[in-house]
Amino acid sequence: MDAIETIGRFENVGINCEFGFVQRALGCEAGGLLRWAFCPPASLLQLFERDFAGLFAFESLEPDFDMVRDGLYDIAFHTRIQSDSGGWLHDEDTRRALHADEAGKIAHLLGKFRARLRDPDVVFVVKDNQGMPNDLRSRLSEAFNAHSPGQLLVVDTTSEPALVGTVRDRGDYVEGLIDRFAPYPESDKFSPAWLAMLAEFERCYPSTSLAERSYA
Known part of the structure; x- marks a missing residue:
């Protein structure tokens, strides 16, 4: 095939x-x-062991060059919350507003991921x-x-x-x-x-x- x-x-x-x-x-x-x-x-292992609890929580996010790192799981994502080697490029209010939208996308993809795990x-x-x-x-x-x-x-x-x-x-x-x-x-x-x-x-x-x- x-x-x-x-x-x-x-x-x-x-x-x-x-x-x-x-x-x-x-x-x-x-x-x-x-x-x-x-x-x-090792981060993937933690995701399974914790059943994805707390993934992409605002309080866990850290700047990581041009990505955003979830410090709880040590996973970096591409999002509209921007950073560089010097830190965040947005103030906290802007980051929270962007996070609300990005968290919805992560939740959608996590739901899809769980469905595929059952397949x-x-x-x-x-x-x-x-x-x-x-x-x-x-x-x-x-x-x-x-x-x-x-x-x-x-x-x-x-x-x-x-x-x-x-x-x-x-x-x-x-x-x-x-x-x-x-x-x-x-x-x-x-x-x-x-x-x-x-x-x-x-x-x-x-x-x-x-x-x-x-x-x-």
């Missing part, structure tokens, strides 16, 4: 927007809670450019599986050419292997091996209801 046909069944959950750009290249522009965020795997056909994609320790993988997969009947796809790199583009069942999650990750400042410059790996995942774990739904 061609991965392009079902790219919308995949959900980016970290660490950054690299996979969001992979989806864009394959024609998927569906919004997602973490598609364009910076969410380390056994959705695949949640996570990676860490520095590599993810085995103990964190185990804890994350355990927390994820407590929330979702779907698949957790942990993407990693390999120096073995024969393994590039392959997927492996690790029991509680699936591991996908590519040759390299894009540098953080150039997340849109992703490896073509992503496409081969997604196609292999679709071959091994095909959608069970492709004909019945739209993954927009």
Whole structure:
């Protein structure tokens, strides 16, 4: 099965927007809670363990260059609340007004995210450019599986050419292997091996209801 046909069944959950750009290249522009965020795997684990409580609360927000960081979870979002390396670019009243609107968007995306967690056909994609320790993988997969009947796809790199583009069942999650990750400042410059790996995942774990739904 061609991965392009079902790219919308995949959900980016970290660490950054690299996979969001992979989806864009394959024609998927569906919004997602973490598609364009910076969410380390440890932060994703906290989201599941705390059941998303207090996400994007005004009191937790901190300036983070051109993004806004939720200090409770250590997740950075692109919003209209602007900052730079020197701090906030708006006064508190303006930030509160902007936050009221942005919080509504986050709430909408969180509702959509929860719905996708309930869908056994959705695949949640996570990676860490520095590599993810085995103990964190185990804890994350355990927390994820407590929330979702779907698949957790942990993407990693390999120096073995024969393994590039392959997927492996690790029991509680699936591991996908590519040759390299894009540098953080150039997340849109992703490896073509992503496409081969997604196609292999679709071959091994095909959608069970492709004909019945739209993954927009």
